[in-house]
Amino acid sequence: MAAPAALVVFGAPVDVGKNDSGYRAAVPGEALTAGSSVRTGHAGRAAIQFPDGSFIRMSSDTTLTVTSAQLNKDGTLQSAGLAQKIGRTLSNVQHLISGSSFHVGGHSVSAEVRGTQFEVLVRANGTNLIKVFDGSVKVAGTTTITLAAGQEVDADANGRLSAPRPIQADAQDPYPLAAQCARTVSSGTTAGTTQISMGDNISTGQSSEVDYDSPGGLLSVALCYPGSFMTLTIVDPNGSAHTSRQSSRPVQGTINGPPGRYRAIVKAEDVPGGEPFAVSFATNTPCVEGNVDSGGVVRQTVSNKQIADALSQSGATGISLEVLGTSPSSARIFYSSDLGGTAISWTIDFYAATPNLGVILTQLTVRGVNVTTQVVSRLPQATGQPGVSIDFVVDRVYSCSGPGGIIMVIEGHR
Numbered sequence: 524m525a526a527p528a529a530l531v532v533f534g535a536p537v538d539v540g541k542n543d544s545g546y547r548a549a550v551p552g553e554a555l556t557a558g559s560s561v562r563t564g565h566a567g568r569a570a571i572q573f574p575d576g577s578f579i580r581m582s583s584d585t586t587l588t589v590t591s592a593q594l595n596k597d598g599t600l601q602s603a604g605l606a607q608k609i610g611r612t613l614s615n616v617q618h619l620i621s622g623s624s625f626h627v628g629g630h631s632v633s634a635e636v637r638g639t640q641f642e643v644l645v646r647a648n649g650t651n652l653i654k655v656f657d658g659s660v661k662v663a664g665t666t667t668i669t670l671a672a673g674q675e676v677d678a679d680a681n682g683r684l685s686a687p688r689p690i691q692a693d694a695q696d697p698y699p700l701a702a703q704c705a706r707t708v709s710s711g712t713t714a715g716t717t718q719i720s721m722g723d724n725i726s727t728g729q730s731s732e733v734d735y736d737s738p739g740g741l742l743s744v745a746l747c748y749p750g751s752f753m754t755l756t757i758v759d760p761n762g763s764a765h766t767s768r769q770s771s772r773p774v775q776g777t778i779n780g781p782p783g784r785y786r787a788i789v790k791a792e793d794v795p796g797g798e799p800f801a802v803s804f805a806t807n808t809p810c811v812e813g814n815v816d817s818g819g820v821v822r823q824t825v826s827n828k829q830i831a832d833a834l835s836q837s838g839a840t841g842i843s844l845e846v847l848g849t850s851p852s853s854a855r856i857f858y859s860s861d862l863g864g865t866a867i868s869w870t871i872d873f874y875a876a877t878p879n880l881g882v883i884l885t886q887l888t889v890r891g892v893n894v895t896t897q898v899v900s901r902l903p904q905a906t907g908q909p910g911v912s913i914d915f916v917v918d919r920v921y922s923c924s925g926p927g928g929i930i931m932v933i934e935g936h937r
Contacts, residue, residue, distance in 0.1 A: 527555060527556050528589060529555065529881050530571060531552070531578075532567075533569060534566060534567055535548075535564070536567045537564070539555070542558050542588065546560070551877065556589065556592065558590075560586065561587050563583050563584060564584070568581065571589065574600075574881060575598065576852030577615065579613065579615075582610055582611040582612070582697070585607070585611055586607070586610060587605050587610075588608070590605060591604040594872070598886075602624050603626070611642065611645075613698040614642075616638050617850065627643050633663050634653050634660050635661045638658055641654060641655045641656060642655075642656070644696075649679075651678040653675060654674075654690050655671065655672050656673075659672070665682045695799065701747075705803055707775060712807050713808050713921075715852065715932060716805045716921075717804070725794065725797060727791050727792070727793055731788075731789050732786055732788055734785070734786050735784070735787070736783070736934070738934055739782040739815065740779070740806045741779050742779070742785060742806050743804070744777070745802070746800060747772065747773040748800040749799070752794065753791050754792055755787060755788070757787055758788065759780045761780070761781070765778055810932075811930070820934075821933075821935050822932065823933045824931065824932050826927035826928055826930040830844050830846075843859045846929040853873060854872075854874075854921065856931070857870050870884070875918060875920045878916040879911060881917075918936060
């Protein structure tokens with residue numbers, strides 16, 4: 524079934540149009556469907572978030588059009604297609620089941636994957652560059668090749684591909700830094716808590732701030748930059764500053780602290796020409812039941828154990844309700860019942876459509892008849908709202924396996 528993606532705005536200006544025309548100022552969290560175009564200005568940055576947790580980040584001066592977005596009835600991504608007119612993007616694709624696809628088309632080439640992390644650069648002269656950071660990517664131009672992790676390929680304006688080669692260093696490209704920082708904080712942390720932020724170029728004497736709203740616990744942080752010398756200072760919710768001046772890259776640190784906002788201050792100590800940077804955060808928050816509402820940070824959980832206990836206490840029978848599977852960037856709930864002889868089942872995907880909670884019905888069956896399309900056409904997302912506004916800003920949604928079984932987690936801030 525057709526499914527809207529959600530627009531996440533990191534920095535203005537970002538505009539939304541239809542088939543690369545009729546642009547207007549974007550609304551954070553708004554729905555994007557087939558034909559929706561997004562363009563970022565010179566200082567703009569954005570992302571397109573799909574309900575299964577896959578997403579594509581957009582650098583400044585980038586234009587993308589969504590050509591397709593389809594979900595399977597179990598809530599997994601069936602297909603997603605995007606046409607990239609110009610600029611630089613980073614795609615992070617969740618593992619796709621057999622027969623599913625994620626496709627990004629450049630000027631004269633296309634990249635298709637089944638679960639990976641890759642970059643596409645479309646230059647003003649119509650040439651393309653594709654880099655793969657994780658997994659593999661099939662690149663099709665006048666010929667077709669498969670790139671492995673750590674490789675890149677050039678394509679001219681007519682789609683002629685170069686030979687694959689190791690990724691070349693580019694001091695102005697933030698996406699290899701983002702991939703490096705994500706790997707740096709992945710060990711010993713909970714995957715769903717990861718946040719990766721990319722900063723604009725800063726030069727000697729300049730600084731930039733990146734914030735992270737943590738549910739508490741051991742916080743891992745990393746600063747990645749191409750060369751020269753940058754320092755990292757973390758200001759915890761109590762106002763204490765933790766500074767690292769290590770010259771090796773990436774700069775890494777851990778802080779054990781309470782729930783609240785952690786401020787990362789990046790300073791360019793010796794960066795004459797200016798360079799981009801990336802900062803990543805993650806916590807070791809255990810996959811257990813328990814809500815947090817402290818220091819402006821909110822964490823809400825729902826476990827299969829809690830659901831089963833609630834159904835048992837209510838005396839309800841003939842009902843099944845559970846969180847299905849695990850994902851670092853989404854959660855899926857399945858319901859089925861046969862009350863009064865009427866069999867009903869549905870599946871809903873939840874994801875971060877920041878500032879909202881993304882909610883999409885992916886299948887509804889009544890007495891064996893799939894009525895999803897008829898119902899979805901009457902839901903709020905059909906009018907341009909892919910999610911619902913709750914009483915806090917949603918930063919992350921994920922599902923994990925813990926002592927209480929599979930748990931759905933929503934993290935955000937007030």
